[in-house]
Amino acid sequence: MVQYSPAHFNASFAALSDATRRGVLEQLGRADASITDLAEKFHMTLTGMKKHVGVLEQAGLVTTEKVGRVRTCKLGSCRLQEEAAWIERYHQLWAARFDELDQVVEELKRKEKADGRKKRK
Amino acid sequence: MDARRESEPAVMKNRTTVERKSGRELVVTRTFNGPARLVFEAWTNPTLFRQWWLPKSMGMSLRSCEMEVRVGGKYRLEFEPDGMAFFGTYLEVIPHSRLVWTNEESGGGGPVTTVTFEEKGGKTLLVLHELYPSKEALDAAGTGAADAMVETFGQLDELLVTLGASAGRS
Numbered sequence: 001m002v003q004y005s006p007a008h009f010n011a012s013f014a015a016l017s018d019a020t021r022r023g024v025l026e027q028l029g030r031a032d033a034s035i036t037d038l039a040e041k042f043h044m045t046l047t048g049m050k051k052h053v054g055v056l057e058q059a060g061l062v063t064t065e066k067v068g069r070v071r072t073c074k075l076g077s078c079r080l081q082e083e084a085a086w087i088e089r090y091h092q093l094w095a096a097r098f099d100e101l102d103q104v105v106e107e108l109k110r111k112e113k114a115d116g117r118k119k120r121k
Numbered sequence: 122m123d124a125r126r127e128s129e130p131a132v133m134k135n136r137t138t139v140e141r142k143s144g145r146e147l148v149v150t151r152t153f154n155g156p157a158r159l160v161f162e163a164w165t166n167p168t169l170f171r172q173w174w175l176p177k178s179m180g181m182s183l184r185s186c187e188m189e190v191r192v193g194g195k196y197r198l199e200f201e202p203d204g205m206a207f208f209g210t211y212l213e214v215i216p217h218s219r220l221v222w223t224n225e226e227s228g229g230g231g232p233v234t235t236v237t238f239e240e241k242g243g244k245t246l247l248v249l250h251e252l253y254p255s256k257e258a259l260d261a262a263g264t265g266a267a268d269a270m271v272e273t274f275g276q277l278d279e280l281l282v283t284l285g286a287s288a289g290r291s
């Protein structure tokens with residue numbers, strides 16, 4: 001399970017309390033974007049957008065990576081952790097099913113052996 | 122009851138892998154220590170299928186399990202006690218090697234499931250591939266599955282409490 005600390009929660013809530021930042025998250029949910037793109041889209045200065053992205057980054061909701069002169073923003077690891085958590089649950093389900101299926105296959109093998117080669121194609 | 126032989130030495134379990142191949146695809150793989158025709162049978166014979174598809178750890182059971190395994194044939198699994206159902210249509214049936222079916226219980230958002238059985242040296246590599254109509258559908262399925270599992274574990278907890286309460290084990 002993903003663990004959230006109270007401090008983490010507070011940072012997330014603070015980050016989400018602003019309409020522009022929620023808009024930025026929505027935007028990044030669709031595609032990664034540079035700070036310049038985001039500033040343009042939300043009609044604000046580069047400095048203003050940098051501040052918003054900084055808050056989102058602090059809360060772990062967004063990660064940024066600078067390549068050359070462009071800083072690209074994408075949704076942060078929280079989301080990835082959530083995804084990893086559900087893949088893990090899905091994995092547990094199938095692993096449990098297949099462990100039982102092993103038993104069914106063993107049983108069939110035993111039966112087939114007992115029946116001789118009657119069933120062979 | 123089909124009592125499993127829990128006392129038997131545990132055979133080494135093969136590894137199950139799950140991978141999200143793309144936004145719309147999920148792939149599960151597992152090797153079984155038996156020929157493909159037997160693994161295939163366990164997927165297509167309802168009596169055998171229900172022995173493994175709802176692992177005991179899930180604490181759920183099937184009320185009914187009907188499978189008409191042929192191209193265009195239908196399947197339907199109904200759960201106890203509320204009759205919730207999984208159902209769909211077989212699109213491809215190649216004995217001992219390939220099964221493809223739809224999952225129609227969630228309207229248009231369900232995946233198409235492909236299971237292939239590849240035999241090598243008496244063992245069978247099984248690959249289960251789910252292709253969702255969209256990334257959103259797969260994301261939603263993930264959340265749904267997660268919720269279902271939480272619910273299931275909740276039921277298991279209840280069961281354990283019940284079992285604990287009836288202290289004198291039979």
